[in-house]
Amino acid sequence: MKKTAILLSVMCASAFIYVSCSSDEIVNQADTTTVGASVVIDAVNEMDIKTGLTVTNSNPAAKPSETSPGVCANITVETPNGTAYPKVFTVDYGTGCAVNQITRKGKLKITLTGPVITTGSKMTIERIDYYINSLKLEGTIEYTNTTTVATVPQWTRKVTNGKFTDLLGRVFTNSGTITVKQTAGVDTPYVLEDNVYEMPEGNHTVTSEKGGTLTLTVQETLVKKYSCEYISKGKLKIQGGYLNGVVDYGNNDCDTKYTYTHENGATYTLAM
Numbered sequence: 001m002k003k004t005a006i007l008l009s010v011m012c013a014s015a016f017i018y019v020s021c022s023s024d025e026i027v028n029q030a031d032t033t034t035v036g037a038s039v040v041i042d043a044v045n046e047m048d049i050k051t052g053l054t055v056t057n058s059n060p061a062a063k064p065s066e067t068s069p070g071v072c073a074n075i076t077v078e079t080p081n082g083t084a085y086p087k088v089f090t091v092d093y094g095t096g097c098a099v100n101q102i103t104r105k106g107k108l109k110i111t112l113t114g115p116v117i118t119t120g121s122k123m124t125i126e127r128i129d130y131y132i133n134s135l136k137l138e139g140t141i142e143y144t145n146t147t148t149v150a151t152v153p154q155w156t157r158k159v160t161n162g163k164f165t166d167l168l169g170r171v172f173t174n175s176g177t178i179t180v181k182q183t184a185g186v187d188t189p190y191v192l193e194d195n196v197y198e199m200p201e202g203n204h205t206v207t208s209e210k211g212g213t214l215t216l217t218v219q220e221t222l223v224k225k226y227s228c229e230y231i232s233k234g235k236l237k238i239q240g241g242y243l244n245g246v247v248d249y250g251n252n253d254c255d256t257k258y259t260y261t262h263e264n265g266a267t268y269t270l271a272m
Contacts, residue, residue: 034214035238035260036270037172038206039247041164042216043272044132046224046231048108049143049157052125053192053226055089056112072097073104087112096131100229106130117189119147138163139174153182159204176204178218185226195226199234214240216247228254230272 055075073093080088089110096105107128114121125141139162147154162174178199185195199222207213215238222234233252238245238260245262256272 033170034172034206034208034212034240035243035247037164037166037170037208038174038204038214038216038238039258039270039272040135041162041172041174041206042204043230044135044137044164045141045157045159045162047102047132047229048125048127048137048141050226050229051091051108052110052123052141052143053116055091056087056110056116056123057190057192072099073108085112085114093130102133102229104130104132116143116145117153119145121145134167136163136165138165143180151186153186155180157199157202171209172206174204174206176202176216178202178204192226197224197226198222199224212241214238214243219246222249223252225254230254230256 051071054071071091073091076090076092078088078090080086089108089112091108091110093104093106096103098104107130109126109128111124111126112121113123116123122145123143125143127137127139130137140160142156142158142160144156144158145153146156157178157180159175159177164172164174166172179201181198181200183196183198185191185193188194199218201218203215203217205213205215217237217239218234219237220235222231222236224231231249232254234249236247238247243262245260248259248261250257250259257269258272259267259269261267
């Protein structure tokens with residue numbers, strides 16, 4: 001059975017959307033609001049990692065502000081110890097600037113202990129009074145290079161003290177760890193546009209202000225292209241409360257669509 005859920009926009013019509021289904025759409029009056037919030041949280045985490053990769057690109061021929069047209073912020077770089085590393089990048093979006101109809105404001109503080117492509121290096125992203133399309137994001141992302149085989153670069157993405165506040169003032173806390181492997185673009189380390197990343201394992205939890213908690217676990221490897229803002233393929237297993245189902249990101253198309261299939265077989269077509 002396939003249904004199209006009623007969508008409630010929390011960002012803007014062409015950006016992110018999450019769902020809040022009526023009581024008879026999913027069993028036992030379960031609410032998919034937290035499912036949608038979880039998908040949005042994952043999407044913005046990936047966006048901030050992409051920003052971090054862009055502004056810390058160590059290509060000596062490129063200045064941080066010139067590495068991608070997708071960064072509209074004022075970027076400054078400091079080396080507190082007077083040595084090459086650590087480097088501290090401040091990405092300041094001010095009162096707001098937009099790229100591809102996504103508006104950011106506030107700051108990201110990005111600390112890099114060494115080149116992000118070097119085993120053992122860590123990129124830490126801190127959100128400071130930071131918003132995406134009026135949604136407030138808080139917390140820290142640690143992106144640590146754990147590569148053991150040079151031909152397959154690998155990182156862990158750890159989110160701590162994550163907090164997401166939607167347009168209605170609802171608060172969702174979140175944390176988790178995901179394994180990330182680069183499967184394309186390895187031979188061009190300073191060219192990011194051809195990079196493809198896969199997430200074969202990991203999980204994160206999202207807790208609503210009412211205390212309901214969802215655990216989302218990678219069931220089928222997630223695929224994230226640098227050139228796309230969204231995860232384009234893969235599946236997440238979702239469990240918590242009345243919810244027990246699977247989010248499917250589709251067939252590797254760069255779009256905002258995904259489906260949620262509940263354990264009773266009902267499938268909901270949704271969009272970020």
